[in-house]
Amino acid sequence: MKMTSAVTSKAILVPTSELDLDHVCVSGQTFRWQRDEDGWWMTPVGCAGTVMRVHRQDEKLIIESRGPLAESAARSYFNFAVSMKEMRGHWERSGEGDLVRAIDNTPGLRIARQDPLECLFSFLCSSAAPIHRIRRSVDGMSRELGENLGSWHGVELFAFPDLESLSSAAKSDLDRLGLGFRGRYIIASARYILAQGGRAWLDRLRGCSYSEAKAELMKLPGVGEKVADCVCLFSLDKHEAVPIDVHIARVARRQFDQCESFESVTPRAYAAMSGCFRERYGEYAGWAQQYFFYEEIDRRGIWDQELKKHRPKMSGH
DNA sequence: GCTTAACCTGGACGC
C-alpha cells in the first residue's frame, strides 16, 4: 500500500467556462472518477500509484495529489493547452449554431488526456456495454489485478493493472468480473503489446500521425474503428479522431445530408460520418463530437442512475 | 464490400 506517500497541494487559475468537473468526470470518456466524502473528485492516475483529487473553488482549481504529480501533468490531464473559449468563438464565427448551443448547454466539458494504457483497456471493456457496466468492469479489473493503494478521504483506491498483470490474468477471473467476451480481448491485447516491447509501444503512438496511430491500435484483438478512435481522442492527442457509436451516428444522420441514408454503422458509413465531422469542424472535430454526444445522451435521458447522482447540475433526466 | 450472427451479461420492460 502507498498510504505513506506525501500529499501535495496546488491551485491553478482556470476560468469556470473552461472546466466543469461534473461534466468531465462522468461524460463517458473516463471511468474511474469518484466523489469522495468531502465532495471532491478523485481518481487514480495510470498504474504508478498516483492519485489525483480535485475541487473547484470559484476561478481556482485546487489539486491535491498523493504520489508524484507535477502541475504540468495536472494541466496536461485536463488539456488546458486547448482553450474552449477560443474554439467556441471560432465555431460561432463560422456559423456553427448547433455546436455552439451544445457547448453552451454543457460549459466546461473538455476532452481529458488520459493514460493511454488505462484508456485502451477501459475502452476494450466498452463493446456493447452501457457506461455503468464499463465503470464496473474497469473498477473490477483494478481491484482484482491492480495494486491496492489503500483509502483516502473515504474512497478505496486501486492502481490500474500493468500489462504483465493483464496478460497473465486468468480468463475465469475476468469472467467473474462480468467482462464476458471482452475478457479474451484484454488478455490477448496485453500480450500483443508486451510482444511489441511493452507500453513504450503504446506511448510512442502519441508521436505518430492520427492515421498511423489508429492503424496500429486496430492490430490489437478486440480493437475496431470505434475503440481505436476513442483511444486516439482520449489519450493520444488526436483531436481530430471522431468515434462513431450509435448515438453519434444518430447525430450524423440528422446533421449531414450524405449520412441520412446509413441505417447501420458499416465501415463505409463510419468513414463517411467521421469524415463529415472532420470536414465541418476541423482539427478539433473530436471535441465537437463530445459535445454532441453529451447532448444526445442527455436528450434521450439515458444517463443511468449512478451517473445522475454525480451530476447535480443536470436536471430533467 | 456488405450483411448477419455470435459473443457475455445484467438491467429494463412488458406480461
Place this chain on the structure above:
DNA sequence: GCGTCCAGGTTAAGC
C-alpha cells in the same frame, strides 16, 4: 416471477 430485448463493438462467415 419470467421471458425478451438491448447496450457507446468486434469478428468471422457467407453472400
